[in-house]
Amino acid sequence: MEKEIISSRQFMIITLLFSIGTAILVIPASIASEAKQDAWIAAILGVAISFLLVKLYISLGKRTPSLTFIEANEKILGRIFGKFTAVGFIFLTFLSSGELLYFIGIFMKTEVMPETPTMAFALLFSIIIVYAAFLGIEVFARSAEILFPYFILIFIVFAVCIAPQISFDNVQPILETPKKSFLYSIIRFMSIFSFPLVVLLMLFPSVVNVQKSAQKGFYIGAIIGGIVLIIIITLCILVLGPSNTASRTFPSYALAQRISIGNFLQRIEIIMAGMWIISIYIRTFMYFYASVIGIAQLCKIQDHRPLIFPLGLLMIGLSQIVHPNIVHSNAYNNEIWPIFSAVFTIILPLTLLIVAMIRKIDGRSQGENSNEVQTTSKNHAQNDSENKSNNTSESDNQSDSKNEEQNENKLELESQNDSKPQTKNEDDVKSDQDKSEH
Amino acid sequence: MVMMLFILGISSIIAFAFIPKLKKQKETKTIVTFSIILLLATALNIGVALKLNIPSPFDFITFIFSPIKNLIISLTK
Numbered sequence: 001m002e003k004e005i006i007s008s009r010q011f012m013i014i015t016l017l018f019s020i021g022t023a024i025l026v027i028p029a030s031i032a033s034e035a036k037q038d039a040w041i042a043a044i045l046g047v048a049i050s051f052l053l054v055k056l057y058i059s060l061g062k063r064t065p066s067l068t069f070i071e072a073n074e075k076i077l078g079r080i081f082g083k084f085t086a087v088g089f090i091f092l093t094f095l096s097s098g099e100l101l102y103f104i105g106i107f108m109k110t111e112v113m114p115e116t117p118t119m120a121f122a123l124l125f126s127i128i129i130v131y132a133a134f135l136g137i138e139v140f141a142r143s144a145e146i147l148f149p150y151f152i153l154i155f156i157v158f159a160v161c162i163a164p165q166i167s168f169d170n171v172q173p174i175l176e177t178p179k180k181s182f183l184y185s186i187i188r189f190m191s192i193f194s195f196p197l198v199v200l201l202m203l204f205p206s207v208v209n210v211q212k213s214a215q216k217g218f219y220i221g222a223i224i225g226g227i228v229l230i231i232i233i234t235l236c237i238l239v240l241g242p243s244n245t246a247s248r249t250f251p252s253y254a255l256a257q258r259i260s261i262g263n264f265l266q267r268i269e270i271i272m273a274g275m276w277i278i279s280i281y282i283r284t285f286m287y288f289y290a291s292v293i294g295i296a297q298l299c300k301i302q303d304h305r306p307l308i309f310p311l312g313l314l315m316i317g318l319s320q321i322v323h324p325n326i327v328h329s330n331a332y333n334n335e336i337w338p339i340f341s342a343v344f345t346i347i348l349p350l351t352l353l354i355v356a357m358i359r360k361i362d363g364r365s366q367g368e369n370s371n372e373v374q375t376t377s378k379n380h381a382q383n384d385s386e387n388k389s390n391n392t393s394e395s396d397n398q399s400d401s402k403n404e405e406q407n408e409n410k411l412e413l414e415s416q417n418d419s420k421p422q423t424k425n426e427d428d429v430k431s432d433q434d435k436s437e438h
Numbered sequence: 439m440v441m442m443l444f445i446l447g448i449s450s451i452i453a454f455a456f457i458p459k460l461k462k463q464k465e466t467k468t469i470v471t472f473s474i475i476l477l478l479a480t481a482l483n484i485g486v487a488l489k490l491n492i493p494s495p496f497d498f499i500t501f502i503f504s505p506i507k508n509l510i511i512s513l514t515k
Contacts (some may be wrong), residue, residue, distance in 0.1 A: 306469065
């Protein structure tokens with residue numbers, strides 16, 4: 001099975017839509033129940049702290065540039081411990097994917113079609129997820145790229161249409177909440193927005209083809225996702241008011257129901273729901289894909305395709321038993337999920353980073369001829385690459401900053417033979433059609 | 439009853455679609471993993487169809503993490 005590669009722009013779009021996820025529906029309620037009218041301040045602080053978290057994930061990803069997160073677990077922590085933590089991580093992602101299927105079923109049943117059983121929505125949605133997993137990550141990345149402009153368009157129309165109903169009284173008095181509830185609301189916000197970003201480490205170093213712009217894409221995707229969430233939370237507080245936001249299950253849907261322009265543009269909330277279906281699709285797919293690839297890499301199976309159908313069936317069954325009712329779901333998401341996910345998304349990557357630093361597992365200096373070849377090829381790269389590439393900064397030895405079309409094949413091989421990146425740089429720069437040595 | 443037969447039918451279709459090809463390629467690890475997960479999925483779905491009271495895995499996780507949650511709440515009081 002050949003290696004699949006996505007571009008860094010597709011990775012940025014996936015990060016953006018993944019971090020928005022289900023948060024765009026439920027976050028205003030859970031964050032406003034603690035922080036009341038200061039929920040927007042809690043959101044801004046949460047996005048700022050998430051920046052540090054993304055930095056942690058990127059530095060972990062840089063250490064193992066050609067391995068996914070599951071393989072990196074085994075490599076850094078050793079065979080037994082690594083397998084143990086990998087099993088825990090797969091547990092987390094698979095349960096979350098089942099929970100998200102339950103979530104789409106509950107949302108549709110509560111707001112849109114109350115008499116349909118939730119199993120019907122779970123079945124339809126999982127057919128899409130299983131088919132997408134079968135087609136692979138490249139097709140999925142392209143579909144995310146196609147769905148992204150619709151998402152942005154609907155979001156802008158939404159924000160503009162609801163803006164006439166803002167009343168600034170709802171946000172006063174400012175900064176009145178006690179610090180403890182502030183802390184709780186920031187942790188709840190981050191647990192849905194940024195803790196799950198570790199799942200993107202399954203994609204980040206090994207499947208994206210240009211390293212530097214992939215890192216930038218990770219940052220930019222997370223930050224723009226955070227900005228979208230901040231805007232939604234602020235609009236909810238401004239239009240609905242804090243107590244109204246906190247008492248609803250889907251406050252942004254209530255927001256969409258209030259859109260009424262000139263008594264003519266009304267009842268368009270289902271178009272807004274399209275926006276949420278897109279982001280939930282991206283998130284559920286990423287969780288499911290991470291579980292499938294994780295199990296395949298854990299058991300050292302080369303082709304992950306046969307595992308997709310049984311895992312899809314298991315996910316459908318799981319979505320029906322995972323929460324008996326919405327009260328159980330709210331209690332779980334507000335109290336247990338931040339702790340459970342923090343174990344696998346903060347403590348585990350921190351441990352991996354520290355152990356990788358101690359064991360000196362570094363993606364840059366693998367191979368014999370690291371130092372000399374780097375200096376000579378840096379001179380060559382600076383002389384010749386002005387003609388051929390857009391960026392000429394070469395600070396990271398493992399990254400290429402040339403055009404993507406030229407280097408797709410070469411980077412495939414580079415990421416697999418990480419030992420000699422700089423000799424290939426010399427060859428590339430001198431004669432870019434010379435592929436005989438590869 | 440009908441749902442149970444339906445689920446068994448779907449599972450056997452999936453099994454018949456994949457196992458002969460895998461047997462020819464002699465990948466025993468894949469066959470074992472595939473079969474375990476398929477059996478688990480079939481059992482779970484039959485349980486859901488018969489409306490049995492299956493405990494949720496999140497109850498198990500809540501049970502594990504409740505002491506930590508109480509600790510954190512008492513620390514920040």
